[in-house]
Amino acid sequence: MGEHVKNVKMVKIYIMGKEYEVPEGLTIMKAMEYAGYRFIRGIGCRGGFCGACSTIYRMKNDYRLYTGLACQTTVQDGMYLVQIPFTPAEKPKYNVDELKPTGTTILSIFPEIARCVACNACTKACPQNLQVMDAIQAIKRGDLAKAAELCFDCISCGLCTIRCPAEIIHYHAFQLVRRLYGKYIAKKAKHLEERVKEILQGKYDEELEKLAKMTIDEWKKLYEERDIEK
Amino acid sequence: MSQKVGYPDYMKELIKKVEETRERRLEETFRRLKPEEKEELLRKWHPDYRPEGKRPLKIGPSRGLKVPHEVADLIEAYPLINPDEIDLSKVDYEADILIIGGGGAAASAALWANNSGIPAENILIATKLRFGDANTKMAQGGIQAADRPEDSPTRHFIDIMGGGHFANDPELVKALVRDAPFIIKWLEDMGVMFDKDEEGNMMELSGGGTSRRRLHACKDYTGLEIMRVLMDEVWNRGIRILEFSPAVELLTDENGERVTGAVLWNLETKEYYIARGKAVILATGGFGRLHIQNFPTTNHYGATMDGVVMAYRVGAKLRDLDSTQYHPTGAAYPEQIVGLLITEKCRGLGAQLVNIDGEQFIYPLEARDVVASAIIRECYGRDKGIVTPTGMRGVWLDMPMIEIIHGEGTIKRYLAAINRMFTRFGIDPTKEPVLVFPTLHYMNGGICINVNAQVLNGEGNPIKGFFAAGETTGGVHGKNRLMGNSLLEVTVYGRRAGISAAKYVKNSEYGKISLNHVKRYEKMLIEAGIPRKRKAPMLLPEYRGEKVLSRAISLFPI
Numbered sequence: 001m002g003e004h005v006k007n008v009k010m011v012k013i014y015i016m017g018k019e020y021e022v023p024e025g026l027t028i029m030k031a032m033e034y035a036g037y038r039f040i041r042g043i044g045c046r047g048g049f050c051g052a053c054s055t056i057y058r059m060k061n062d063y064r065l066y067t068g069l070a071c072q073t074t075v076q077d078g079m080y081l082v083q084i085p086f087t088p089a090e091k092p093k094y095n096v097d098e099l100k101p102t103g104t105t106i107l108s109i110f111p112e113i114a115r116c117v118a119c120n121a122c123t124k125a126c127p128q129n130l131q132v133m134d135a136i137q138a139i140k141r142g143d144l145a146k147a148a149e150l151c152f153d154c155i156s157c158g159l160c161t162i163r164c165p166a167e168i169i170h171y172h173a174f175q176l177v178r179r180l181y182g183k184y185i186a187k188k189a190k191h192l193e194e195r196v197k198e199i200l201q202g203k204y205d206e207e208l209e210k211l212a213k214m215t216i217d218e219w220k221k222l223y224e225e226r227d228i229e230k
Numbered sequence: 231m232s233q234k235v236g237y238p239d240y241m242k243e244l245i246k247k248v249e250e251t252r253e254r255r256l257e258e259t260f261r262r263l264k265p266e267e268k269e270e271l272l273r274k275w276h277p278d279y280r281p282e283g284k285r286p287l288k289i290g291p292s293r294g295l296k297v298p299h300e301v302a303d304l305i306e307a308y309p310l311i312n313p314d315e316i317d318l319s320k321v322d323y324e325a326d327i328l329i330i331g332g333g334g335a336a337a338s339a340a341l342w343a344n345n346s347g348i349p350a351e352n353i354l355i356a357t358k359l360r361f362g363d364a365n366t367k368m369a370q371g372g373i374q375a376a377d378r379p380e381d382s383p384t385r386h387f388i389d390i391m392g393g394g395h396f397a398n399d400p401e402l403v404k405a406l407v408r409d410a411p412f413i414i415k416w417l418e419d420m421g422v423m424f425d426k427d428e429e430g431n432m433m434e435l436s437g438g439g440t441s442r443r444r445l446h447a448c449k450d451y452t453g454l455e456i457m458r459v460l461m462d463e464v465w466n467r468g469i470r471i472l473e474f475s476p477a478v479e480l481l482t483d484e485n486g487e488r489v490t491g492a493v494l495w496n497l498e499t500k501e502y503y504i505a506r507g508k509a510v511i512l513a514t515g516g517f518g519r520l521h522i523q524n525f526p527t528t529n530h531y532g533a534t535m536d537g538v539v540m541a542y543r544v545g546a547k548l549r550d551l552d553s554t555q556y557h558p559t560g561a562a563y564p565e566q567i568v569g570l571l572i573t574e575k576c577r578g579l580g581a582q583l584v585n586i587d588g589e590q591f592i593y594p595l596e597a598r599d600v601v602a603s604a605i606i607r608e609c610y611g612r613d614k615g616i617v618t619p620t621g622m623r624g625v626w627l628d629m630p631m632i633e634i635i636h637g638e639g640t641i642k643r644y645l646a647a648i649n650r651m652f653t654r655f656g657i658d659p660t661k662e663p664v665l666v667f668p669t670l671h672y673m674n675g676g677i678c679i680n681v682n683a684q685v686l687n688g689e690g691n692p693i694k695g696f697f698a699a700g701e702t703t704g705g706v707h708g709k710n711r712l713m714g715n716s717l718l719e720v721t722v723y724g725r726r727a728g729i730s731a732a733k734y735v736k737n738s739e740y741g742k743i744s745l746n747h748v749k750r751y752e753k754m755l756i757e758a759g760i761p762r763k764r765k766a767p768m769l770l771p772e773y774r775g776e777k778v779l780s781r782a783i784s785l786f787p788i
Binding site for chain 2: 025026027030033034035036037038039040041043044045046047048049050052072074091093094095096128129148152153155156175176178179180181182183184186187188189190191192193194195196199200204205207208209211212213214216219220222223224226227228229
């Protein structure tokens with residue numbers, strides 16, 4: 001909802017260099033809206049899950065460039081900021097059914113990974129605080145399980161990719177790593193396969209058919225009488 | 231760059247009460263409510279039961295259906311476009327199957343249309359923001375499927391019917407529970423990284439109202455993990471995607487009997503496009519951004535119910551829109567994250583809901599509407615809530631219990647998103663409880679469909695060429711959805727829509743395109759005396775500051 005902030009201390013922020021006064025305590029996203037921006041780009045879930053609102057900023061008297069998600073970062077007095085609404089990066093096409101779960105597979109599709117100089121700029125840029133460089137190094141070692149674990153919380157915001165001097169497209173590579181792990185390295189759930197088979201054989205058809213035709217009172221009775229697993 | 235907030239001193243004092251009772255509560259199970267107690271609690275405290283919040287629809291196939299004012303204001307509204315100003319003689323995009331929307335249902339539909347023999351280049355996904363910008367990505371806790379030996383699809387069926395107050399369409403529920411294990415297998419085969427033990431068994435938890443542990447999760451990024459795999463696969467196959475181009479109106483043949491395309495609007499260049507499809511699949515999601523009864527929401531920026539508005543103009547029947555899901559545990563502190571989702575998985579892992587005295591007041595895994603009502607009662611009926619510095623009320627969700635029950639590190643490992651969300655603001659959920667209050671989460675009702683995902687008209691017959699799936703539809707969840715059944719719904723019914731549409735287009739040509747149905751709807755609006763200023767679909771919510779809005783003028787000519 002619109003911000004109904006009264007008697008709140010105001011802070012000065014600089015949106016692409018232009019000064020605006022906004023209430024303190026707002027997220028960068030809400031502060032920009034307060035200032036009058038209506039977003040089309042640089043916005044998505046507003047909850048830290050989609051990576052659409054990558055933002056870079058600097059503070060007064062501080063040479064460092066900071067990164068954050070506009071929906072998860074609070075404005076501070078003297079913040080100079082700009083959103084990165086898009087990361088230009090081609091997503092290579094592949095057929096996971098035809099791939100082998102090895103580091104070589106990933107390097108053949110994303111050869112620039114071999115150029116990693118271990119500068120750690122990616123890790124520093126990650127708004128999720130992931131060990132991005134370690135994940136890249138794990139791919140180089142062929143340890144896909146480790147890489148998949150390290151990159152699991154990636155939201156594809158692209159900030160690492162923008163900062164990388166080796167021009168690696170981390171988030172696309174990570175997607176492939178996770179799929180290969182999930183498909184080939186993690187063990188399959190046998191109970192799942194079993195159940196799918198039973199259903200295809202029609203094991204539950206008759207009972208489901210009967211259930212679907214019951215009256216509300218019959219459903220109620222079954223519902224109230226059902227045992228509940230701890 | 232850190233900007234930690236943490237709890238103010240007075241809240242830290244209150245947390246001591248929670249800590250004092252924790253050891254005792256670890257042994258304590260709050261009793262489940264009897265059916266009549268649940269009914270009473272809902273009637274008195276659930277926002278749906280406030281009669282002043284709703285009104286009956288005045289026009290259309292669902293005339294008389296009571297819906298929230300915010301919904302009625304969009305359904306009883308004039309089109310954004312003037313049908314006479316749209317040039318239908320030039321078609322910009324053509325596809326066998328036109329899919330409107332960009333979330334889990336749209337992606338599943340696209341993949342299964344392709345699996346059913348429709349070439350990737352003959353499938354077009356048109357979506358409002360980026361492909362993948364949808365509530366699917368934000369789902370945290372899990373996806374249900376009865377795949378353990380102790381469980382069965384029939385149990386899943388009964389849990390859903392009871393959770394939905396027996397108002398669900400049993401045929402839709404039957405298809406959902408029957409398809410569920412197959413869908414999990416499909417996702418597993420594509421490489422979705424489900425939480426598993428070393429043997430490969432799914433680690434499954436209970437959700438509110440489930441009688442068996444059947445929630446499959448990928449930490450608390452379940453929706454993100456599923457969505458990004460679906461997206462990757464859509465991209466790999468070369469299915470066409472048109473982003474930042476929401477549909478603003480559907481197209482029908484001259485008699486309005488078949489859906490034949492859509493008018494899209496490029497959000498960036500402001501031009502419209504005519505898109506034609508032999509079949510159209512609507513997968514536009516729900517209505518969180520309408521902020522029903524002024525609640526904050528867990529939903530993504532584009533959740534404005536556009537599909538329901540457009541489908542109703544074509545003559546689709548609606549159902550169960552009188553019921554809205556408020557997720558019991560939205561963040562209530564700090565202010566920056568108010569309304570954001572704190573997954574039910576926390577309660578599945580043992581976190582209890584606790585009032586200002588450090589006492590439980592509800593069994594934590596009752597169905598969502600019941601738990602939400604109990605929290606509202608605790609805060610506003612019994613005055614046992616905790617008041618935040620900005621005047622909001624909430625109750626504690628005792629997160630540290632999870633670490634005690636399942637061992638240190640559980641939160642970081644299995645609730646990484648929640649852990650991250652709070653530590654960003656100086657709160658450590660492994661050591662401190664978090665403050666929660668219900669938040670607008672889900673559109674329980676929506677467009678009527680059958681098991682083949684065909685959209686139904688007022689007489690209950692399928693509208694030709696028209697399919698829908700996901701949150702935009704109603705019937706699967708009745709009056710209240712259970713946790714883990716929305717990720718299941720988007721994949722099950724997205725798939726069904728894709729397969730049905732593929733079958734349909736194999737025997738059909740492109741239809742004629744017109745906006746005649748819109749003109750007819752406009753006439754009904756005028757006759758019903760609907761105020762002219764009301765326009766829909768909403769496309770995006772308005773959050774600009776009041777001062778800016780009061781002085782904003784448009785100077786550029788079009």
